[in-house]
Amino acid sequence: MIRLYTCKQFVWLLLLSGALAGTKPAGPPQVRIGVFGLFHPQQLLVKALPGKAVLLQAEKQSFVLESSSGRQTAEIKLSPGGVLVRVGDRMVSAMEVRVSGRDGATTDFELAVPGKIHRRYRGILRITGAAGSLTPVVAMDLETGVSSAVQAETIPDTPLEALKAQAVATRSYFLAAKERHQDFDFCDTTHCQFLREPPTAGSLAWRATTATRGLVLTYRDQGIAAMFTRSCGGQTRTPDELGMPSANYPYFPVSCDFCQKHPMRWQRSVSLPEAERLAHAGEAVRLEIGRRQGWNAVPSNNFTVRREKGQAVLEGTGEGHGIGLCQWGAKAMAEQGADFRQILNHYYPNTQIQSVR
């Protein structure tokens, strides 16, 4: 059943989305995503897309980037005072660069780490420089953030109803998770949620987001930072089991038919001390190993350990922490005719779906 929030219940959402921060009037919820952090960029290129002029402000100077004018790209480099901006033959030193549409509002633009990656974003970009690298942060409308994360998290051939369940989980997470990073709300990696470019209008990720606009998961009338996992290994886990804080939803282990019938098996070797620490501290150690050796170094928390040639051989199933919605399981449920509400009810027992529109 959908029901509307009362004003009082809505306050936590406004607070968490930053809409009440400072003296700014409360507008539509936004999320601030720190992008390209994995690259520790020293140099960035901001590029105007065809037909979309971009206003770039640094200190008291303004530049307009426009593909038709031949001045389409700005180069931003790390400098001792913050950032150094170059547009054509003009250069300016600044603490921060702000990139928006000509009217100062949200726009589409391209951001690149030269030679490594380039992506299109929709929002307002701020770039600062400190601690040895540039920090680009895109403030985007919540629904743009949701659709971009759904697009990035999609398993190929996932039906619409499973993507709608993902969209509700993603939106809930964005609104209820907090203090993930110092300079922004969320990063664009699995640490928070994968996030890439916004999907094109009419695509499945776009349809899943627009069809569930404003819907979030709540538990006892509080929004929950809904966690999800690629493949649960047959039964979902709880944060408590893995030594993680559970905030305002304890989670409940549920069985997952698809993963029981089609377990995603893996095998890895780690050092004996690492295996020992994994056995005791679970998810925190798995993430720590992942940060050093790649996110797939220990794919999940479901494994057995055996000693072999001075190493610990882990044999496991599943991918991810195993908490909340299982993306492979949701895909299978949707293929068998379940709608997004049934999928969410299965993986997040005792929750409600409420509208924050």
Ligand SMILES: [Zn+2]
């Ligand atoms: Zn993060």
Ligand SMILES: [Zn+2]
């Ligand atoms: Zn599963």
